[in-house]
Amino acid sequence: MEDWIPGGTDPDIEGSTIQSIDTSFAIITALRERDGAGVTELAEVTDLSKSSVHKHLRSLMKHGFVVKDGDEYRLGLRYLDLGAHVRAQIPGSTEIKHKLRELASETGESAQFAVEERGQTVVLHRDVSHGGVYSRGRVGRRFYIHQTAAGKAILSQFSDLWVREILERHGLPKATPHTVSDEAALFEELTEIRECGVAFNSEESTEGLRSVAVPVTGPDGDVLGAFAVAGPTHRITGERFETEIPDLIRSVVNELELNLAYS
Structure with a gap:
């Protein structure tokens, strides 16, 4: 078992966080749950503006974590590389x-x-x-x-x-x-x-x-x-x-x- 203290607060994640990263993970989670979605749908489910969603999607696409298929976005295969690395540990x-x-x-x-x-x-x-x-x-x-x-x-x-x-x-x-x-x-x-x-x-x-x-x-x-x-x-x-x-x-x-x- 890792160094997490069950039941209590986790000192490594409690307190302030970087909002832009939180927003990106909210979008990633929404894409995973829906097997892909457009900007409008993502904005609705994450309570973000369309412009904000679009900016985050562009950043995620730049690094291979999101790909675009027509008007929809979905998770990219970059996660497969990360998952294989984590499992191999x-x-x-x-x-x-x-x-x-x-x-x-x-x-x-x-x-x-x-x-x-x-x-x-x-x-x-x-x-x-x-x-x-x-x-x-x-x-x-x-x-x-x-x-x-x-x-x-x-x-x-x-x-x-x-x-x-x-x-x-x-x-x-x-x-x-x-x-x-x-x-x-x-x-x-x-x-x-x-x-x-x-x-x-x-x-x-x-x-x-x-x-x-x-x-x-x-x-x-x-x-x-x-x-x-x-x-x-x-x-x-x-x-x-x-x-x-x-x-x-x-x-x-x-x-x-x-x-x-x-x-």
Whole structure:
């Protein structure tokens, strides 16, 4: 976990900011949410003048972060370069990709590797088998950390005090009627995860989807993230849900941790 203090204010971002940068990010966010938009629409959703939006778009285009297609603007591929660079900074990123492919192939489902950032879960890598289901967990997607198996696996590696700080900041919002939303119930589940080393999710992030996750720790003992396998409830059930997939993920994680320790 990075040097963010959960629950409290962040001294690195509190206080005054550069308004022009805030404005650019508001425009970038609007473009991402709409898969592209024109100046008029962007001005309306950001409460900015058309002239201001146009100036920011020109600056973003100059540096390759926005491209123009007819009268509409959309995000440029410059972000792909930045994203690849950020992902490569995670220890063992290449080995993680190989292990994900192995998991997806052996289970016939979708496999993910997620990390924690600022108290939320971020999907860093994903591999889907031929028969796997493409869920909402695309690369880069953020989730409330208690809503996913990977998130709960990561939480289990934190102290109760740290978990409470995260909950104070983000709360326990529901994604589905099955999402754990009671603090006492979550802590009871985290205790079970610490004992067995596996986190389970039954339709807590997406209805009709179950997942299993195991945390990954680095050579220094810090949690790096978690591997998860997800699939439809009619396929991931019974012994396959409770034993087979957990044992397979444990085996993959053990191999990865050994490789990271002695590489």
